[in-house]
Amino acid sequence: MNHTIETILDHRSVRKFKDIPLEEETVEMLVRAAQAASTSSFVQAYTIIGIEDPVKKRKLADLAGGQPYVEKNGYFFLFCADYHRHEELLRTRDTDINVSTESTEGFMVAVIDAALAAQNMAVAAESSGLGICYIGGIRNKLPEVDALIETPDYVLPLFGMAVGYPEKREGIKPRLPLEAVFHKNQYSKDKAALSEAYQAYDEIIKAYYQNRSSASKSMTWTDQMQALLERSKRQYMKTFVQSKQLDRH
Amino acid sequence: MNHTIETILDHRSVRKFKDIPLEEETVEMLVRAAQAASTSSFVQAYTIIGIEDPVKKRKLADLAGGQPYVEKNGYFFLFCADYHRHEELLRTRDTDINVSTESTEGFMVAVIDAALAAQNMAVAAESSGLGICYIGGIRNKLPEVDALIETPDYVLPLFGMAVGYPEKREGIKPRLPLEAVFHKNQYSKDKAALSEAYQAYDEIIKAYYQNRSSASKSMTWTDQMQALLERSKRQYMKTFVQSKQLDRH
Numbered sequence: 001m002n003h004t005i006e007t008i009l010d011h012r013s014v015r016k017f018k019d020i021p022l023e024e025e026t027v028e029m030l031v032r033a034a035q036a037a038s039t040s041s042f043v044q045a046y047t048i049i050g051i052e053d054p055v056k057k058r059k060l061a062d063l064a065g066g067q068p069y070v071e072k073n074g075y076f077f078l079f080c081a082d083y084h085r086h087e088e089l090l091r092t093r094d095t096d097i098n099v100s101t102e103s104t105e106g107f108m109v110a111v112i113d114a115a116l117a118a119q120n121m122a123v124a125a126e127s128s129g130l131g132i133c134y135i136g137g138i139r140n141k142l143p144e145v146d147a148l149i150e151t152p153d154y155v156l157p158l159f160g161m162a163v164g165y166p167e168k169r170e171g172i173k174p175r176l177p178l179e180a181v182f183h184k185n186q187y188s189k190d191k192a193a194l195s196e197a198y199q200a201y202d203e204i205i206k207a208y209y210q211n212r213s214s215a216s217k218s219m220t221w222t223d224q225m226q227a228l229l230e231r232s233k234r235q236y237m238k239t240f241v242q243s244k245q246l247d248r249h
Numbered sequence: 250m251n252h253t254i255e256t257i258l259d260h261r262s263v264r265k266f267k268d269i270p271l272e273e274e275t276v277e278m279l280v281r282a283a284q285a286a287s288t289s290s291f292v293q294a295y296t297i298i299g300i301e302d303p304v305k306k307r308k309l310a311d312l313a314g315g316q317p318y319v320e321k322n323g324y325f326f327l328f329c330a331d332y333h334r335h336e337e338l339l340r341t342r343d344t345d346i347n348v349s350t351e352s353t354e355g356f357m358v359a360v361i362d363a364a365l366a367a368q369n370m371a372v373a374a375e376s377s378g379l380g381i382c383y384i385g386g387i388r389n390k391l392p393e394v395d396a397l398i399e400t401p402d403y404v405l406p407l408f409g410m411a412v413g414y415p416e417k418r419e420g421i422k423p424r425l426p427l428e429a430v431f432h433k434n435q436y437s438k439d440k441a442a443l444s445e446a447y448q449a450y451d452e453i454i455k456a457y458y459q460n461r462s463s464a465s466k467s468m469t470w471t472d473q474m475q476a477l478l479e480r481s482k483r484q485y486m487k488t489f490v491q492s493k494q495l496d497r498h
Contacts, residue, residue: 001278004253004376008282008369029250031431033257035424037368038383041477042470044425053434080436085429086478088440089447089471097478104487104496105388106478111357112407115364119286120257122365123372127253134287139354150435158361175284176293180334182280185302186399187329191337198338221291222338228290229335229346229355238353238498247353247496249487 007127012172014131015069017164022074026128030077030163033124034117045106046114047082049149049157050075056148063144064137064160074130074164078138078145079118081110081246083154098245101154107247114158125163135160142240153245171212174204176221198222256376261421263380264318266413271323275377279326279412282373283366294355295363296331298398298406299324305397312393313386313409323379323413327387327394328367330359330495332403347494350403356496363407374412384409391489402494420461423453425470447471 001009022030031048039045051057052075060078061070070076083101090097100106122132138145138160145157175181180197188194202220209217219227241247250258271279280297288294300306303320309327310319319325332350339346349355371381387394387409394406424430429446437443451469458466468476490496 002376003251004256005278005282005373007253008373009285011285011287013287028427029254031427032424033254035427035430036258036260038260038262038371038381040383040385042422042473043477044430046430047436048431049436050431050433056434084436085443085447086474088443090475090478093475095475095479097475099481099484100478103482103484104490105483108360108388108407108486109385111360112364115361116368116371119365119368120372122287123369124254124257127251132287134289136289136358139357148435150438152436155436158357173291175281178277178280178284181284181293181295182297182299184299185305186397187296187298187333187401187404189399194334194337198334224291225335226339226342226344226346228292229339229349230344232348233352234354235348235352235498237357238496241353247487249484 004127008123010172011126012170013133014164014166014169015133016166016168017069017073017131017162018167019072020074020165022163027075030121030124034121037116037120039113039116040109043109043113045081045083045110046117047080047155048117049078049080051078059148060138060145060160063141064135065140067135067137069133069162070135070160073162077121077161077163078149079114079158079161080151081107081114081156081158083110084152087154102245102248104247104249107241110246111158118159118161121161130163131166131169133162135162139234139237156241156244156246174208177201253376257372259421260375261419262382263413263415263418264382265416266318266322266380266411267416268321269323269414271412276324279370279373283370286365286369288362288365289358292358292362294330294332294359295366296329296404297366298327298329300327308397309387309394309409312390313384314389316384316386318382318411319384319409322411326370326410326412327398328363328407328410329400330356330363330405330407332359333401336403351494351497353496353498356490359495360407367408367410370410379412380415380418382411384411388483388486405490405493405495423457426450
């Protein structure tokens with residue numbers, strides 16, 4: 001196993017950073033690493049916004065649900081799906097690209113492009129001794145986030161990433177058993193084997209939460225998923241995404 | 250710059266692989282690397298399907314538009330958004346999670362989760378001397394792909410990844426200028442600067458395609474985007490995604 005794979009397997013989210021801002025060169029290196037990811041048909045349908053203004057960072061931390069590490073970190077990036085540049089560039093030509101930019105297929109391409117770029121950045125950061133935390137919480141109040149960073153049509157903020165020097169590292173959370181996530185040749189129909197894997201995993205996660213030093217609790221993965229998924233959350237999303245001209249047809 | 254970042258910046262898609270199958274341990278290591286990625290609220294809303302059956306690989310290569318590297322590689326992975334396991338696990342409890350699994354927000358979470366996992370796998374593979382190519386072409390005929398691997402409701406194949414020992418490596422394609430993709434504190438309103446960056450980039454891409462040894466052509470990035478985006482493509486996607494119970498409300 002090489003160092004890169006060790007880095008990847010050693011991932012855990014960092015939610016407490018030292019008060020050391022990232023150097024400009026480090027920020028640029030991280031963006032270049034993000035850009036090096038694959039992109040569907042070379043479309044590069046994303047934009048990364050670096051939030052440096054402390055007032056905006058504090059506002060964003062509030063909007064994300066009061067997560068202090070959105071404000072206190074080495075740097076904060078916001079990843080957006082983006083077809084605005086394509087619309088702008090092609091506006092002067094006698095053509096119409098809405099057939100692609102406003103479709104569900106186009107939306108999927110932009111979301112995947114942005115996520116591939118982000119994960120490259122995450123690995124690059126962690127390989128340099130930095131810690132990261134994805135911030136899905138910015139989707140709690142996207143219209144306000146959108147207003148804060150003034151995104152035009154065809155741009156949708158997807159998630160943030162806090163990066164910085166770790167003050168505190170959590171333990172690694174055990175993932176689903178490999179055989180539950182990795183099937184061969186077809187989606188597995190072996191319900192007994194899957195059920196067994198989930199039951200074993202529930203015990204692993206229960207033990208993980210019980211033994212965890214901070215925020216110890218007694219909860220299986222199934223319990224956690226129930227609490228997460230039965231709750232109505234961000235139901236405005238479809239309307240909002242479509243108001244940005246994405247995922248419309 | 251460390252080795253991991255060098256690996257990331259050295260990425261290029263590989264479309265011609267040596268006829269050497271990946272070892273079982275390598276395949277498992279790649280899946281574990283994928284699983285180590287961040288996942289929204291620990292939901293792990295994806296499944297990876299390894300296509301080993303040569304008949305299915307050939308069929309998939311046809312469905313993806315006759316790309317030979319879908320059939321000829323060291324291994325082929327298919328990444329799917331997946332809430333089926335959550336639905337199955339929680340079916341026996343007195344709860345209803347459709348509010349999350351069928352929403353646009355839930356769809357975005359699953360697509361992002363799958364993409365983060367895939368990019369971890371891509372970096373892990375490349376760090377081991379393997380080459381990779383994402384295969385969006387499987388979305389050309391998703392109903393047929395879906396039938397081939399028998400995915401149930403709440404599962405949507407998103408893209409494939411061919412992995413293997415490179416027979417031939419292409420050059421690195423230059424990405425958009427950093428300042429076009431990376432804005433500070435707000436979405437850039439400096440249209441003059443952006444326009445200049447795109448013009449400079451168009452010249453770089455034109456030169457890149459002209460000097461390329463294989464499939465040399467004269468085309469700017471803007472030309473390429475026009476040809477790509479003005480074409481009606483995969484317009485069945487919204488209906489199909491919703492028929493899988495995703496992105497419905």
